[in-house]
Amino acid sequence: MAVYMSRVFNCGFQPIHAERKTGILKKLFFKLGGGGLPTIVKNFLRLLEFRSGTHRRNSERHVTFSLSMTEAEKENIRTILVIDDSVDTGASLRSVVDKVKETFPASKVYTYALNVFSESENVIKTDFFTFKDRMIRTPMSQDAEEYSDFLDMCRDYGLIDGKK
Numbered sequence: 001m002a003v004y005m006s007r008v009f010n011c012g013f014q015p016i017h018a019e020r021k022t023g024i025l026k027k028l029f030f031k032l033g034g035g036g037l038p039t040i041v042k043n044f045l046r047l048l049e050f051r052s053g054t055h056r057r058n059s060e061r062h063v064t065f066s067l068s069m070t071e072a073e074k075e076n077i078r079t080i081l082v083i084d085d086s087v088d089t090g091a092s093l094r095s096v097v098d099k100v101k102e103t104f105p106a107s108k109v110y111t112y113a114l115n116v117f118s119e120s121e122n123v124i125k126t127d128f129f130t131f132k133d134r135m136i137r138t139p140m141s142q143d144a145e146e147y148s149d150f151l152d153m154c155r156d157y158g159l160i161d162g163k164k
Contacts, residue, residue: 017159061095085138086115090123
């Protein structure tokens with residue numbers, strides 16, 4: 001979708017990957033096939049995870065994006081829009097925005113999220129959003145059916161290593 005929109009608006013597109021360490025229970029859950037549970041069960045488990053505070057306690061994110069630009073080209077970029085699917089605690093978006101501002105210091109950086117949880121506004125306030133305090137599932141969600149396709153795209157862009 002983002003690649004399509006970049007063509008519509010005649011602007012650049014740069015995928016960014018922000019990842020936090022996943023807990024042992026979550027890794028075990030998906031290894032045992034928990035991703036195939038009914039949506040209502042997955043939503044309940046996500047709500048439990050969200051309310052547990054694990055996202056707040058584990059706020060460090062590893063942010064990667066690949067660029068092949070000169071410093072002069074970077075300085076010519078004036079406006080950047082960072083798009084996120086859901087801003088739960090704000091830690092991932094904050095890490096991404098900090099990395100983008102470090103890489104493009106002359107640029108004005110705006111943020112958009114499909115969904116924003118009120119709690120995240122203590123960490124970062126998005127400039128634009130569509131939904132507030134909604135539980136959504138996108139291809140970037142580990143329990144989404146499309147998650148493996150999302151990981152393949154990240155590999156194609158060199159954001160994560162080639163292991164499947």
